[in-house]
Every structure is written in structure tokens, then in C-alpha cells.
Amino acid sequence: MTDKLRLMIVDDEPIVGKRLKRLLEKEGYRVETFTDGFTAIEELTKKKYDIVITDLKMDHVDGIMILETAKHKNPDVKVIVITGFGKKETSAEAFKKGAFDFIIKPFKFEELLQVIKKAGISLEEGLL
Amino acid sequence: MNFKIWHKMIIGITIPSLIALAGGIFTYEYINDVKHRHGFVEIADDLKGRALEVRRNEKNFLLHKTDPYYKYCQDAISGFNNSVDSISEEIVDQIGKDDFLLLRHSTQAYSGLIYALLRNYQQETDVIERVREEGRKLETFVASGKHARELSINFILDMRRWEKNYMLFRDKASFDKLNLSLSLFNNIIPFCFECARYTEAIHTLFSVYNEIDTKVNDLQIIGTKLEEITNKIASRERQKVSDFFTHTQRLLLMALILLCTLGPLIVYKTATYIVAPIKRLADITRKISEGDITLRAPIREHDETFTLAVSFNKMLDHLQLTQESLEKSMELLREKQEEAEKRASLGFLVSGVAHELNNPLNNISLTAETMKEDIKELSPEQMAEYVQDILAQCERAQQVVENLLDFAGARKSSSKNNLNIVSVVQESINLIANQLKVNNINLRLDFHDSILFIKGNRSKLEEVFINLMVNAVHAMKDSGTLSISIKPDSEINNVFIEIGDTGCGISQKDLKNIFEPFFTTKPVGEGTGLGLSVARSLILEHEGEIDVDSTEGVGTTFIIRLPLIEGSV
Ligand SMILES: Nc1ncnc2c1ncn2[C@@H]1O[C@H](COP(=O)(O)OP(=O)(O)OP(=O)(O)O)[C@@H](O)[C@H]1O
Ligand SMILES: [Mg+2]
Numbered sequence: 001m002t003d004k005l006r007l008m009i010v011d012d013e014p015i016v017g018k019r020l021k022r023l024l025e026k027e028g029y030r031v032e033t034f035t036d037g038f039t040a041i042e043e044l045t046k047k048k049y050d051i052v053i054t055d056l057k058m059d060h061v062d063g064i065m066i067l068e069t070a071k072h073k074n075p076d077v078k079v080i081v082i083t084g085f086g087k088k089e090t091s092a093e094a095f096k097k098g099a100f101d102f103i104i105k106p107f108k109f110e111e112l113l114q115v116i117k118k119a120g121i122s123l124e125e126g127l128l
Numbered sequence: 129m130n131f132k133i134w135h136k137m138i139i140g141i142t143i144p145s146l147i148a149l150a151g152g153i154f155t156y157e158y159i160n161d162v163k164h165r166h167g168f169v170e171i172a173d174d175l176k177g178r179a180l181e182v183r184r185n186e187k188n189f190l191l192h193k194t195d196p197y198y199k200y201c202q203d204a205i206s207g208f209n210n211s212v213d214s215i216s217e218e219i220v221d222q223i224g225k226d227d228f229l230l231l232r233h234s235t236q237a238y239s240g241l242i243y244a245l246l247r248n249y250q251q252e253t254d255v256i257e258r259v260r261e262e263g264r265k266l267e268t269f270v271a272s273g274k275h276a277r278e279l280s281i282n283f284i285l286d287m288r289r290w291e292k293n294y295m296l297f298r299d300k301a302s303f304d305k306l307n308l309s310l311s312l313f314n315n316i317i318p319f320c321f322e323c324a325r326y327t328e329a330i331h332t333l334f335s336v337y338n339e340i341d342t343k344v345n346d347l348q349i350i351g352t353k354l355e356e357i358t359n360k361i362a363s364r365e366r367q368k369v370s371d372f373f374t375h376t377q378r379l380l381l382m383a384l385i386l387l388c389t390l391g392p393l394i395v396y397k398t399a400t401y402i403v404a405p406i407k408r409l410a411d412i413t414r415k416i417s418e419g420d421i422t423l424r425a426p427i428r429e430h431d432e433t434f435t436l437a438v439s440f441n442k443m444l445d446h447l448q449l450t451q452e453s454l455e456k457s458m459e460l461l462r463e464k465q466e467e468a469e470k471r472a473s474l475g476f477l478v479s480g481v482a483h484e485l486n487n488p489l490n491n492i493s494l495t496a497e498t499m500k501e502d503i504k505e506l507s508p509e510q511m512a513e514y515v516q517d518i519l520a521q522c523e524r525a526q527q528v529v530e531n532l533l534d535f536a537g538a539r540k541s542s543s544k545n546n547l548n549i550v551s552v553v554q555e556s557i558n559l560i561a562n563q564l565k566v567n568n569i570n571l572r573l574d575f576h577d578s579i580l581f582i583k584g585n586r587s588k589l590e591e592v593f594i595n596l597m598v599n600a601v602h603a604m605k606d607s608g609t610l611s612i613s614i615k616p617d618s619e620i621n622n623v624f625i626e627i628g629d630t631g632c633g634i635s636q637k638d639l640k641n642i643f644e645p646f647f648t649t650k651p652v653g654e655g656t657g658l659g660l661s662v663a664r665s666l667i668l669e670h671e672g673e674i675d676v677d678s679t680e681g682v683g684t685t686f687i688i689r690l691p692l693i694e695g696s697v
Contacts, residue, residue, distance in 0.1 A: 109494065
């Protein structure tokens with residue numbers, strides 16, 4: 001692990017961003033958090049992220065839009081979708097659009113970390 | 129009657145044609161008859177002419193008294209007889225058998241009389257000759273003076289003059305004078321041989337003349353009779369023909385009238401007769417097209433419309449079956465849809481609850497995990513912040529559960545009192561008055577400070593009105609007008625409360641969802657989407673109704689109907 005992976009976290013619940021940033025930075029990732037979909041999309045066009053973690057249900061700009069924009073800017077990006085509704089249809093749609101994995105609230109941090117690690121490995125494999 | 133249409137048509141055309149044909153044949157026959165009769169008239173006229181001819185020849189014969197005239201006379205008679213023979217039957221018809229025979233006899237007698245007259249005329253010439261000769265002898269005898277002196281020559285000459293006069297005039301005066309002379313003569317010399325021959329000749333002449341006169345008289349009587357009869361026959365025949373013409377005219381007129389009235393009548397009758405079943409079918413189809421699919425065409429006629437009606441009915445049977453099965457499927461579909469809607473609604477509720485609870489739970493769990501991880505590194509301030517976060521999220525979750533319980537209507541007391549709805553609305557307005565001021569919103573009230581009683585729960589109804597007013601304030605942000613009206617309808621004993629705003633309005637798409645629990649278009653933390661669904665269930669609890677009327681960009685009005693207590697208006 002030569003370089004730190006760049007993570008983006010989008011959730012309209014501010015506590016989620018705050019807590020995850022602290023926990024993930026301790027795990028050695030570079031983390032930026034957003035509570036508003038618009039700014040997140042703006043950021044996506046400016047900077048390159050390795051992994052995007054987004055809430056699905058948000059006002060105005062939802063998780064699917066974040067997923068689509070991220071994939072459009074960088075097809076290699078790994079997008080992990082979080083949602084409060086455990087709905088199969090939305091998860092199916094997210095997978096179809098290229099989501100790496102799906103996590104349902106409430107989740108354990110360890111759960112998310114495993115998924116992020118898997119995403120990191122698959123990123124490395126992609127580079128080889 | 130079981131006729132096919134073309135049979136009916138043939139009948140319809142044939143009957144008037146037959147009438148016309150019968151009229152034609154009838155007329156033709158009549159004209160033929162007239163022609164025939166006209167022939168009779170001519171013959172009758174001819175007969176009349178011949179009778180006149182006979183009379184003319186009779187006159188000539190009586191004048192000339194000679195053989196050739198007798199022959200002419202007989203010729204005319206046989207001509208007359210021929211004429212009679214040629215129309216004997218007609219004549220019998222007209223004057224009867226007896227009179228006809230009489231006519232025959234008369235002509236025979238006439239002919240016989242003519243013949244007898246001819247004989248008499250010959251006799252007359254002889255007698256006249258003898259009279260003259262004897263006269264001359266008598267003259268000579270008297271002149272010789274051989275006889276009595278009493279017998280003068282002048283007397284004889286006078287007598288001879290009377291004789292000549294008589295022969296010339298043959299009248300009564302001459303006869304009387306001659307007869308007187310003769311009797312005087314006999315008195316003078318009663319037994320004179322020479323004289324007797326003359327007297328005898330004169331007497332013979334008398335008798336011949338007498339005979340002739342009777343015969344001529346008879347002849348003229350018969351002749352006149354013949355003339356009369358023929359005249360009668362001719363005029364009768366003429367009369368008959370003219371009668372016949374009038375009769376024919378009348379008959380033809382009648383036939384024409386019959387044809388003119390009966391013909392169209394029959395044509396009309398057959399036409400309606402033909403059209404009737406078609407019309408019946410048309411009537412039925414019209415009624416069916418108006419919606420009554422259970423009707424059927426009557427199957428009565430055994431004509432072409434029979435098959436039409438049968439197939440039409442079969443088609444209708446199919447149609448009805450299809451419609452019925454369609455209706456059944458529709459019913460099934462509707463039931464399924466209702467079920468699906470129920471399930472979807474429940475799903476909406478469950479997933480809504482899940483989302484609303486999962487978020488605070490997730491926040492609590494993440495905060496707790498962080499605390500557990502970093503318990504030694506955290507400053508007391510940070511610790512306090514974390515605990516505060518957890519408490520806030522707990523409260524949030526509690527709020528959701530509370531709202532849910534509200535929605536289920538299980539939390540608050542459901543006791544109902546007699547309430548003045550006007551005061552309930554007024555109270556609700558007072559509760560949000562401050563919010564209106566802050567948001568710069570005008571309030572327009574359209575109700576009187578009257579009393580309208582309903583049966584209800586004050587806090588529940590206040591919650592409904594506040595929910596609606598808060599929604600309106602949210603929709604208008606920081607300018608607009610909130611209008612509230614209360615209108616009783618005494619006819620149906622209900623009250624209508626309208627809460628209108630000049631806010632953003634609701635899109636067509638959202639309009640059908642707004643009463644669903646957890647449906648919200650508001651950002652997280654600002655709305656749970658329970659306000660309207662709670663309002664609806666509370667209003668339903670009060671046996672009322674809630675409805676919405678909204679135009680995007682113009683505004684929204686919520687209308688609530690509540691039943692009034694009997695006689696409170
Ligand atoms: N007066 C209004 N004008 C425009 N939209 C409205 C109005 N009232 C309700 N809505 C729409 O209906 C949705 C549902 O309203 P509802 O009151 O049920 O939930 P909410 O206001 O979002 O949240 P809360 O549970 O806090 O009331 C709102 O999100 C809004 O989109
Ligand atoms: Mg509301």
C-alpha cells in the first residue's frame with residue numbers, strides 16, 4: 001500500500017460523515033465527507049476518488065446520481081451504496097449501474113471496512 | 129302469413145297489375161260489343177229505310193196500278209224481308225217472339241194485299257170498260273126511242289155524267305148522285321133488259337171499288353204499322369247503344385277510381401308489410417346500441433330477415449357473454465389491484481418506518497462504535513458531544529415512534545365531546561399565529577363568530593388543522609396568504625372547512641401520494657411525511673372527509689367536511 005486511497009463519503013445525515021471520517025482516517029484512508037449531493041458531484045468533476053461511499057435516499061441529488069456521475073468520470077471508481085430502506089429493487093438498480101457493493105443501515109463499522117478493503121484489493125488487481 | 133320478401137313484392141306488384149289488366153280486358157270487350165252494336169244500329173237504320181222504300185213503292189203502285197209498279201213493290205217487300213232476316217235475333221230480343229211473328233205475318237199479309245189489289249185493278253179496268261160500253265149501248269137504245277117515253281135521253285146523259293164524275297172523283301157525293309139516278313132509273317123502267325145490263329155493270333163497279341178501297345185501307349194500315357215497328361227498332365237500338373255508352377263510361381270511371389285508390393293502398397300495404405320486420409330489427413339494433421345488450425331480435429317471420437335476426441341474436445349472445453366475462457375479469461382485476469394497493473400502502477409504511485428509524489439507529493451505532501474505539505483518546509468535551517448526539521438521535525427515533533402511534537390513533541384519548549368547530553379552528557390559528565408573523569404570511573378569515581356544534585375530540589381536530597396550516601406555511605416559505613373559511617351546509621347538515629394557501633402547489637404525480645404515511649418531499653429532519661396521513665385518519669375517525677385541490681405554482685386548498693350535530697345550524 002504505497003499511496004493512501006482517496007475516499008468520498010456522501011450522506012445527508014451529518015453524523016455519518018463525521019464518525020466515518022474519524023474512524024477511516026485511523027485506518028489510513030484519505031477521507032472527504034459531504035452532506036449535500038450537489039457539492040459532492042462538483043467535487044467528483046474536480047478530483048479523482050478511488051472509492052465513493054454514498055447514501056441512497058437524499059433530497060435533490062440521490063445516491064444513484066452520485067453513482068452515475070462517479071462512474072462516468074472514472075469508470076474504475078468503486079462505489080459503495082448505503083441505504084436506510086432495505087429494498088431489493090433499488091439495490092438491483094444500483095448494481096446494474098455499476099455499484100461495487102451494498103450496505104444497509106444500521107451497519108457495523110467493521111462491516112463497511114471489510115467492503116472498503118475488498119474494493120481496495122479489486123482496485124489493485126485492476127491496476128495490474 | 130309466411131311469405132318471403134320477394135313473394136310479398138310479387139304480390140304487391142301483381143295485384144295492381146291484375147286490376148289494370150282486368151280493366152283493360154273489360155274495356156276491350158266493351159269496345160268490341162259497342163262495335164257489334166253499332167253494326168246493329170246500321171242494320172236497323174237500313175231496315176227503317178227499306179220500310180220507307182216499301183211505302184214509297186206502295187204509293188206509286190196505288191197511283192199507277194200497273195204491273196211494273198206491282199213488281200217494284202214486291203221487290204221492296206222482299207228487300208225488307210231480307211233486312212228483317214239479317215237481324216231477326218236482335219228483333220226478337222227487342223220486340224219479343226210473338227210480335228216478331230206478327231211482323232212476319234203482317235209483311236206476308238201486306239204482300240198478299242198488294243197481289244190482291246193488282247188483281248182488283250185488272251178487274252177494275254175490265255169493269256170500267258164494260259160500264260162504258262153498256263152506257264154507250266144504253267144511250268143508243270134510248271136515242272132510238274124504242275123505249276118508254278118516260279125515259280128521256282137527258283136523264284141518261286145526266287146519269288152518264290154522274291157515272292164519269294164518280295169514276296173520276298170516287299167520292300161519296302158522286303156515289304150518292306149516281307146511286308140515286310140508278311134507283312130512279314130502275315123506278316122508271318123496272319123491267320128493261322138493255323137497261324139491266326148497265327145497272328148490273330155499275331153495281332159490279334161499286335163492289336170492285338168497294339173491295340179496292342177496303343184493301344187499300346188495310347194495306348195502308350199494315351204499311352204504317354211496319355213503318356212504326358222499324359222506326360221503333362231503329363230508335364231502340366240507338367237508345368241501347370247510347371245507354372251502353374253511358375254504362376261503359378260509368379264502369380270505366382269506377383275502374384279508374386278503384387285503380388287509383390286501391391292500387392296505391394295495396395302497394396302501400398305490401399310495402400309496409402315488407403318493411404315491418406326490417407323496421408323491427410332496426411328498432412332493436414337502435415335500442416341495443418343505446419346500451420341494452422340483453423335485448424334480442426324477435427324471430428317471427430319466415431322471410432329473409434329470419435336468418436338475419438337469428439345471426440344477429442347469435443352475435444348478441446356472443447357479445448353479451450364476452451361482456452360478462454370481461455366484467456368478471458375486470459372485477460377480479462379490481463380486487464387484485466385493491467389488494468396490491470393495500471399491500472403497497474403497508475409496504476410504504478413499513479419501509480418508511482424502517483428508513484426513519486434506521487437513520488437515527490445508524491447514527492447512534494456509529495457514534496457508540498467511535499466512542500468504544502477511541503474511549504481513551506477522547507476529551508471530556510468530545511465525550512459530551514458524542515453522548516449528546518446519541519441522546520438526540522434517540523429522541524428522533526422516539527418522535528418517529530410517537531408519530532407512528534399517532535397515526536395508528538392509539539395514543540391519544542378518543543373521547544368525543546360536543547365542540548364548537550369555529551372555536552377549534554380559531555384556537556388552532558392562535559397556536560400558529562406566531563409562525564405566520566415570522567414568515568410574513570397574511571391571514572384571511574372567512575367565517576363568522578357563530579357556533580357550529582360537532583361531536584369530536586378537540587386535541588385531535590386541532591392537530592389536523594395545525595398540520596394543514598404548517599404544511600401551508602412550508603409551501604409558501606416567507607410570503608403569501610393563508611385563507612381559512614368555515615361554511616355550514618344546512619341541507620346535508622355538514623360543515624366545510626377550507627384551508628387554502630398561495631404556495632408552490634402539488635405536482636400531479638405527488639397528489640395521489642400525499643395522504644400516504646411517510647410520503648414527503650421535504651428534506652430529512654424537516655418532515656416525516658406523516659402529517660397528512662394522520663390528518664386523514666383523524667378526520668375519518670370523525671366521520672368526515674378530507675380532500676385537496678391544488679395547482680402547481682398557484683396554490684393548494686384542503687377541504688374538510690365534518691357532520692354537524694342535528695339541529696345545530
Ligand atoms: N399546502 C401544501 N402545499 C404544497 N405541498 C404540500 C402541502 N401540504 C402537503 N404538501 C405536500 O405533501 C407532502 C406530505 O405532507 P405531510 O404533511 O404528510 O408530510 P410533511 O409535511 O412532508 O412532513 P410532516 O410529517 O412533518 O408533516 C409534503 O411533503 C408536501 O410535498
Ligand atoms: Mg407536514
